[in-house]
Amino acid sequence: MEAVTDGAVVVRGLRKSYGHFEAVRGVDFAVQRGEVFSLLGPNGAGKTTTMEMLEGYRERTSGEAWVLGMDPQSRDRRFRERVGIVLQDIAVDAYLTVREIVARNAGYYPDPRNVDETIDLVGLKEKANSRINKLSGGQQRRLDLAMGIIGNPDLLFLDEPTTGFDPNARRGAWDVIRGLREGGTTILLTTHYMDEAQALADHVAVIAAGEIVAAGTPDTIGGRQQAAVRIRFLPPAGTRLEQLPLPVQRNGEWVEIQTDEPTTVLHSLTGWALDRGLELPGLEVDRPTLEDVYLELTGAAARADAPASERAGTTREGAA
Numbered sequence: 001m002e003a004v005t006d007g008a009v010v011v012r013g014l015r016k017s018y019g020h021f022e023a024v025r026g027v028d029f030a031v032q033r034g035e036v037f038s039l040l041g042p043n044g045a046g047k048t049t050t051m052e053m054l055e056g057y058r059e060r061t062s063g064e065a066w067v068l069g070m071d072p073q074s075r076d077r078r079f080r081e082r083v084g085i086v087l088q089d090i091a092v093d094a095y096l097t098v099r100e101i102v103a104r105n106a107g108y109y110p111d112p113r114n115v116d117e118t119i120d121l122v123g124l125k126e127k128a129n130s131r132i133n134k135l136s137g138g139q140q141r142r143l144d145l146a147m148g149i150i151g152n153p154d155l156l157f158l159d160e161p162t163t164g165f166d167p168n169a170r171r172g173a174w175d176v177i178r179g180l181r182e183g184g185t186t187i188l189l190t191t192h193y194m195d196e197a198q199a200l201a202d203h204v205a206v207i208a209a210g211e212i213v214a215a216g217t218p219d220t221i222g223g224r225q226q227a228a229v230r231i232r233f234l235p236p237a238g239t240r241l242e243q244l245p246l247p248v249q250r251n252g253e254w255v256e257i258q259t260d261e262p263t264t265v266l267h268s269l270t271g272w273a274l275d276r277g278l279e280l281p282g283l284e285v286d287r288p289t290l291e292d293v294y295l296e297l298t299g300a301a302a303r304a305d306a307p308a309s310e311r312a313g314t315t316r317e318g319a320a
């Protein structure tokens with residue numbers, strides 16, 4: 001039993017059916033204590049269903065799950081005291097103020113955070129005395145985050161915590177999440193923002209149609225580190241592409257080169273430009289982003305799921 005209680009979350013062969021529809025189809029993963037683990041995947045992939053089974057809100061159809069060494073289905077008091085939850089959709093009493101609802105929730109826990117500090121932390125200080133039904137969408141989402149962390153949890157479930165946040169608020173939430181992680185909180189996060197997963201997650205798993213299609217760190221998942229480097233620039237004025245020292249591809253206005261030898265290729269390219277006193281406008285060197293890899297992984301999964309007739313269509317288009 002030691003192996004399963006060591007991890008913050010251990011999941012083996014987890015399945016959930018809604019009637020005849022199997023939303024989660026045998027999922028395995030482990031979340032280490034103190035890390036941020038992110039579940040990624042398209043709408044309807046099974047992320048919320050998986051989270052809810054681990055939160056103890058939904059019974060699993062089969063498989064095994066340990067959360068802080070406990071079975072989430074037991075939902076005993078110790079479990080509820082040590083786990084914080086930010087649901088994808090949350091319903092609270094609209095006529096309470098922010099401070100009232102956070103204080104009320106604090107009362108449910110043996111060792112809660114300070115109420116006003118928590119309200120300040122999520123950026124709602126100015127709204128502490130506002131009624132909840134007067135908050136904007138993003139402000140309500142910040143309140144959800146406050147409610148998730150008020151109990152000082154060891155493990156925090158965040159289901160799309162920053163959906164609807166403006167860019168500044170998102171960065172603010174990232175700081176909150178990083179601060180919690182530094183304080184030792186384990187965090188299980190879903191998000192549709194790949195930059196968020198890149199910025200926060202120690203490990204990610206991509207789920208599509210109820211199955212994990214890839215897992216790893218944000219930097220290495222899907223072979224990211226081994227992927228070819230892309231070099232691109234805009235054509236220098238007054239030159240023809242045939243004059244360039246290497247074969248290139250056009251992508252809209254851009255000139256692109258994919259290579260496994262970026263140092264050599266850049267040397268040859270910039271040497272050629274310098275010899276002619278040219279600038280390579282907009283010169284960029286990059287590898288596929290987490291979003292590129294994600295789209296590749298989930299696109300492949302979606303195509304495998306599509307009826308054969310549709311798939312044939314895709315192939316014809318691709319070949320055209």
Ligand SMILES: Nc1ncnc2c1ncn2[C@@H]1O[C@H](COP(=O)(O)OP(=O)(O)OP(=O)(O)O)[C@@H](O)[C@H]1O
Nearest residue numbers: 018021023041042043044045046047048049050088
């Ligand atoms: N209570 C339910 N009854 C029947 N089907 C459900 C129920 N809840 C979810 N589903 C179905 O299960 C699948 C997975 O849903 P889930 O909410 O887990 O997806 P998700 O990955 O969280 O998606 P999103 O990114 O849109 O939040 C979907 O096809 C959904 O329609």
Ligand SMILES: [Mg+2]
Nearest residue numbers: 047048049088
């Ligand atoms: Mg969801």
